[in-house]
Amino acid sequence: MTPINLRRVAIVTGAGRGIGREHALAFAASGAKVVVNDIGAGLDGSRTGESPAEQVVAEIVAAGGEAVVNGDDVASWDGAAHLVAQAIEEFGALDVLVNNAGFLRDKMLVSMSENDFDDVIRVHLKGHFAMLRHAAAYWREQSKAGAQREARIVNTSSGAGLYGSVGQGNYAAAKAAIAQMTVQAAAELGGxxxxxxxxxxxxRTRMTTSAGEAMAAQMAPPTDGSFDTMDPANVSPLVVWLGSPESRDVTGRVFEVEGGTVSVTDGWQRSALRDKGSRWDPAELGPVVAEILAEAPTPFPVYGAR
Known part of the structure; x- marks a missing residue:
């Protein structure tokens, strides 16, 4: 098996810790030049004054790779534009964008504040869009100039976004929107x-291990030397492959990754139906709905639902 050798330039957002850190290290190990973005935020998005991105860059450089630090807020329109511009100025191009940055404000919907909702939507959803928008504008210009690149965007959704998660309504909504925006962007940008x-x-990340004792215990590393299915480094090989030229025929798809398991998830699609050929009367629809629900696949249960 020939290793992937990426002579490419990649941006990884939220790359100071956790999964994003592993993405940055994996891209660098595969030969990519990496812009390591992180604003140094706590789990709730508040600024901590730390600069974990510097530590990641130092680790990459010590291993013989090339990387630079970026501390822009990806959900700021100007910040996202500056991040894309920095990659191009530092390394002469941009080939891969990995949108990973995010944080949590977990509460039940009836207890959630307007800020709790707005801030999570802003960083996750707007942060993905702002970065995508500025990177795509650069790649469109390159394409129109006759220098089309094999550009790659890898977004980060979540099982919470695909299936729902009790107590994470803001996060689930943002991640669901990211999954759909991925399909949308693939259709619009392929040309x-x-x-x-x-x-x-x-x-295993700060987000998952902070979600309560039961979740932390589930995510803990094994003590018997067996395969650590929750190691965040397990996620990055697929992201590196999706960022490579080899993935040119794969677009608009959402993959779940856990341990050594990779699966593809189908989005919304029509299943059972009935067509009367004319307008329904409300009194007719009870049996009809029962029939089509009986024929349709059973939805995956919402995480944490009783």
Whole structure:
């Protein structure tokens, strides 16, 4: 098996810790030049004054790779534009965008504040869009100038976004929107040589281990030396492959990754139906709905639902 050798330039957002850190290290190990973005935020998005991105860059450089630090807010329109511009100025191009940055404000919907909702939507959903928008504008210009690149965008959704998660309504809504925006962007950007895919990872991060004792115990590393299925490094090989030229025929798809398991998730699609050929009367619809629900696949249960 020939290793992937990426002579490419990649941006990884939220790359100071957790899964994003592993993405940055994996891209660098595969030969890519990496812009390591992180604003140094706590789990709730508040600024901590730390600069974990510097530590990641130092680790990459010590291993013989090339990387630079970026501390822009990806959900700021100007910040996202500056991040894309920095990659081009530092390394002469941009080939891969990995949207990973995010944080949590977990509450039940009836207890959630307007800020709790707005802030999570802003960083996850707007942060993905702002970065996608500025990177795609660069790639469109390259394509129109006759220098089309094999550009790649890898977004980060979540099982919460695909199936729902009790107590995470804001996060689930943002991640669901990211999955759909991935499909949308793939359809709109393909003509410029851009593929757009998403992952829904399951791994041990600050987010998962802060979600209560039961979740922390489930995510803990094994003590018997067996395969650590929750190691965040397990997620990155697929992301590196999706960022490579080899993935040119794959776009608009959402993959779940956990341990050594990779699966593809189907989005909304029509299943059972009945067509009367004319307008329904409300009194007729009870049996009809029962029939089509009986024929349709059973939905995956919402995480945490009783």
């Amino acid at each position: 410029y040589g851009i593929t757009v895919n998403a992952i829904a990872p399951s791994a």
